[in-house]
Amino acid sequence: MNDRENPRPEPLPPELERKLDELGGYLVWRIGTNEAEDVLIVRVGLASHTPRFNELPSLRNVGERKIEELVKQGRVRVEWVE
Numbered sequence: 001m002n003d004r005e006n007p008r009p010e011p012l013p014p015e016l017e018r019k020l021d022e023l024g025g026y027l028v029w030r031i032g033t034n035e036a037e038d039v040l041i042v043r044v045g046l047a048s049h050t051p052r053f054n055e056l057p058s059l060r061n062v063g064e065r066k067i068e069e070l071v072k073q074g075r076v077r078v079e080w081v082e
Contacts, residue, residue, distance in 0.1 A: 032059025
């Protein structure tokens, strides 16, 4: 793979990078698949909404190889948990 195929992203401005790092401390996430679809599901939400994660359908654990496979196939869904 060369730089044309996978260009490096531009660096973030320092203030934005600091704010994103700070926000990351308030987020929780779960990654897995469900029984109905062969899609990688990434659930993200604020730590204050952690109980809501338990109300959602369960996710099955998934190994690194399967994660890589689904990402390469574009089979990823991100869900914001409120």
